[in-house]
Amino acid sequence: MMVFFNNNLPKISFTDLINDRSYDISYKQKRLKLLRRCLVLGSVATLIFLAVTDINSLSLIQVAIAIMIISVFLISFIISFYSNKYDWILNFIISSVILSTVASYYTDMAARSILLAPLTILASYLLSSRFCGAVWTIILSALTTVVYFLDTFNIYNTKLDTNQLIYGVVSTVMLSVIMYLYTGITNENKQIIASRDKELSDLNQKLKLQLLSNKNSSEELARTLESTQENIQLLTNTKRAVLNILEDTNELQHQLKLEKEGVEQTVQDRTVQLSQEQARLKASIHSLKSGFLMTFQDDQNAIFNPALCKLLGIDILDYKKSSFKTSVFIKLVQEKLSKSFNLDSAIKISQDKSEPFMADNILVGDKYISISGAPITMEESNAAIGCVILMTDKTSENMLERSKDEFISIASHELRTPLTAIRGNASMLAMMYNDKMPNDDARMMLADIKDSSVRLISIVNQFLDTSRLEQKRAIFDNKPLSLEKCILYCTNELGGMIKEKALTLELNIPKDLPNVMADEIRTQEIIINVLGNAIKYTDKGSITINAHKIDGFVQVDFKDTGKGIDPKFSDQLFHKFQQISEDILTRDNSRSTGLGLYITMLLIEQMGGKIYLSESALGKGSTFTITLPIARK
Amino acid sequence: MASTVLIIEDDQLIQRMYQKMFTFEKFNVETASDGEEGLEKARSMNPKPTIILLDVMMPKMNGMQVLEKLKADPDTKAIPVIMLTNLAGDNDVETALSKGAVKYIIKSEHDPKEVADMVQEIITGYTRNDIPS
Numbered sequence: 045m046m047v048f049f050n051n052n053l054p055k056i057s058f059t060d061l062i063n064d065r066s067y068d069i070s071y072k073q074k075r076l077k078l079l080r081r082c083l084v085l086g087s088v089a090t091l092i093f094l095a096v097t098d099i100n101s102l103s104l105i106q107v108a109i110a111i112m113i114i115s116v117f118l119i120s121f122i123i124s125f126y127s128n129k130y131d132w133i134l135n136f137i138i139s140s141v142i143l144s145t146v147a148s149y150y151t152d153m154a155a156r157s158i159l160l161a162p163l164t165i166l167a168s169y170l171l172s173s174r175f176c177g178a179v180w181t182i183i184l185s186a187l188t189t190v191v192y193f194l195d196t197f198n199i200y201n202t203k204l205d206t207n208q209l210i211y212g213v214v215s216t217v218m219l220s221v222i223m224y225l226y227t228g229i230t231n232e233n234k235q236i237i238a239s240r241d242k243e244l245s246d247l248n249q250k251l252k253l254q255l256l257s258n259k260n261s262s263e264e265l266a267r268t269l270e271s272t273q274e275n276i277q278l279l280t281n282t283k284r285a286v287l288n289i290l291e292d293t294n295e296l297q298h299q300l301k302l303e304k305e306g307v308e309q310t311v312q313d314r315t316v317q318l319s320q321e322q323a324r325l326k327a328s329i330h331s332l333k334s335g336f337l338m339t340f341q342d343d344q345n346a347i348f349n350p351a352l353c354k355l356l357g358i359d360i361l362d363y364k365k366s367s368f369k370t371s372v373f374i375k376l377v378q379e380k381l382s383k384s385f386n387l388d389s390a391i392k393i394s395q396d397k398s399e400p401f402m403a404d405n406i407l408v409g410d411k412y413i414s415i416s417g418a419p420i421t422m423e424e425s426n427a428a429i430g431c432v433i434l435m436t437d438k439t440s441e442n443m444l445e446r447s448k449d450e451f452i453s454i455a456s457h458e459l460r461t462p463l464t465a466i467r468g469n470a471s472m473l474a475m476m477y478n479d480k481m482p483n484d485d486a487r488m489m490l491a492d493i494k495d496s497s498v499r500l501i502s503i504v505n506q507f508l509d510t511s512r513l514e515q516k517r518a519i520f521d522n523k524p525l526s527l528e529k530c531i532l533y534c535t536n537e538l539g540g541m542i543k544e545k546a547l548t549l550e551l552n553i554p555k556d557l558p559n560v561m562a563d564e565i566r567t568q569e570i571i572i573n574v575l576g577n578a579i580k581y582t583d584k585g586s587i588t589i590n591a592h593k594i595d596g597f598v599q600v601d602f603k604d605t606g607k608g609i610d611p612k613f614s615d616q617l618f619h620k621f622q623q624i625s626e627d628i629l630t631r632d633n634s635r636s637t638g639l640g641l642y643i644t645m646l647l648i649e650q651m652g653g654k655i656y657l658s659e660s661a662l663g664k665g666s667t668f669t670i671t672l673p674i675a676r677k
Numbered sequence: 678m679a680s681t682v683l684i685i686e687d688d689q690l691i692q693r694m695y696q697k698m699f700t701f702e703k704f705n706v707e708t709a710s711d712g713e714e715g716l717e718k719a720r721s722m723n724p725k726p727t728i729i730l731l732d733v734m735m736p737k738m739n740g741m742q743v744l745e746k747l748k749a750d751p752d753t754k755a756i757p758v759i760m761l762t763n764l765a766g767d768n769d770v771e772t773a774l775s776k777g778a779v780k781y782i783i784k785s786e787h788d789p790k791e792v793a794d795m796v797q798e799i800i801t802g803y804t805r806n807d808i809p810s
Contacts, residue, residue: 464694505765
């Protein structure tokens with residue numbers, strides 16, 4: 045019953061009033077309950093009216109209306125079970141019916157009550173407002189009453205039926221109360237609804253916000269999810285990558301293991317190889333006839349062989365087991381070398397300058413040894429880490445060299461001595477006993493003896509010169525030499541021959557011709573040989589000597605107008621014993637040994653020059669060219 | 678006064694040849710057949726020889742050794758010495774000249790007359806004061 049009399053409800057706006065809203069179930073149930081109650085109440089009221097009223101006094105219309113009202117009440121009552129919408133229609137029906145009821149008590153009011161339908165509709169809208177509903181109901185009731193009274197007075201001019209009036213007022217009041225309560229309930233419910241609406245609205249708003257938030261959250265979550273999925277994907281990829289890496293690492297490890305095994309094997313093999321190489325090296329070093337010494341800058345044990353110990357007279361009981369630091373062994377060696385050679389100094393200089401060193405004929409006791417050394421350098425840094433020294437006993441070799449020297453000297457001496465006697469005596473005979481010769485034949489024979497001895501001496505000289513030059517035992521005293529002076533000297537020496545053959549000699553020697561680096565005596569020998577050949581093989585015409593500077597050399601051309609040389613023999617010119625002929629047995633009449641040009645070639649080449657046939661033609665002459673290096677200033 | 682030449686030569690043929698030559702050229706000739714004999718003669722001769730012709734390859738004492746001793750001895754130091762030999766090595770010539778020989782003649786390269794002329798030239802080249810009396 046509290047709900048009927050609750051006055052503490054909030055006001056509801058007009059907007060709310062005209063809006064159709066979904067009411068909550070409890071409210072609907074309440075309304076329906078109330079509606080049904082009103083319908084019942086109305087029906088009861090009508091039935092009471094009918095009961096209390098003499099039906100005979102009612103008109104047909106009034107009865108019909110009463111029946112209609114009851115029908116409407118019942119219909120509404122039934123409808124209320126099937127529809128919860130459009131309460132205002134029901135409200136209209138209720139109000140119109142109630143008003144019609146009220147109006148029907150006043151005769152002919154039924155028609156007039158229908159006219160009040162629009163007002164009733166309006167009232168139904170306003171029924172949600174308790175106050176408005178009640179007021180309108182009162183107004184409508186009052187209006188109806190007023191209209192009745194007016195109408196009654198006007199039409200019938202009769203007295204108002206007090207019972208009808210009371211009934212009308214009671215009906216109005218009851219209607220008002222019902223309306224008031226109904227609207228109150230409606231209002232209350234509407235307020236509740238409103239508040240609930242508000243709550244719902246707030247809730248809705250909150251929900252919306254929540255939804256929004258949720259939406260945002262969802263979106264965020266979606267994003268997060270997306271991000272997470274991406275991360276998952278990334279992680280998956282990373283995992284895959286890590287797995288791949290692990291796989292690769294395993295593979296690598298396996299490979300490394302194989303590599304390691306390979307390297308170990310290689311190291312093993314290499315160690316064996318190195319050991320073998322070391323053994324071979326050691327064996328090689330120990331088998332050397334020359335003394336071998338390897339020193340190290342970091343004072344490691346020196347490496348040496350037995351030949352070194354034997355050569356220097358170093359007594360080591362078991363050299364294979366003996367080891368000496370480099371510095372110690374060098375001292376040992378130096379003791380033996382004494383003042384003949386400073387080995388330590390030579391090693392140091394060699395290492396510092398990265399240059400080899402050599403010393404010959406070092407006297408150690410009664411032996412002559414040669415010492416040669418070279419630094420051991422690292423390829424990359426070129427830093428010296430030690431030195432390798434070889435010592436060779438040259439005593440025998442020296443003796444052999446001496447023997448060779450002695451042989452040449454002695455051979456020449458022994459050959460020349462008898463020849464000297466032959467030549468000398470022949471010469472003296474011719475000089476001292478010319479007038480005692482029996483005849484010219486005797487003189488001629490004596491002359492032949494002398495000539496032959498001279499020729500033989502010349503041949504012996506040539507042979508010995510050739511031997512010495514071939515063995516490179518000839519000593520050259522190379523000095524700056526004026527070729528001009530040399531040529532002039534030689535032409536003077538051979539002037540007689542030139543004059544004898546009535547040959548013309550032409551010299552083209554520039555005044556600024558640079559000096560050459562050569563041995564004077566040898567150079568004279570060369571020029572005399574070449575010029576002598578030119579004179580020998582030229583019967584008439586001229587001999588021209590041209591000299592000029594060319595590419596660091598002085599070139600001298602000896603051009604003659606003699607027999608010339610067949611080109612096919614030009615290769616033989618500088619061969620030993622070879623003359624210009626088809627074979628070695630075919631000799632010319634110059635009585636030469638065929639060593640002249642060969643010796644000339646050896647001489648000039650050992651002074652750094654050259655000799656060659658630059659041009660020749662049979663019957664026209666030849667040009668021989670010699671070159672000698674220009675003396676540096 | 679005729680010059681005296683001391684010929685120190687071990688080969689008899691050569692010795693005889695030069696002896697004849699120098700005698701022909703009006704020299705007084707003394708001979709020795711080895712280094713020791715030559716040195717002894719050079720020291721003991723009075724007057725000293727005008728010039729000495731010295732072979733190199735000789736028994737007992739070779740010509741280089743004789744040369745050294747001659748030049749080391751104040752009595753014989755001033756006597757000009759000509760190496761008369763068939764040893765034609767470059768070292769030999771240089772050694773002899775460095776030890777004090779005035780000339781190095783290869784016997785086989787010259788007639789005896791040429792040698793005599795060279796000797797005369799050298800003797801003429803010396804002043805009277807240089808030649809020992």
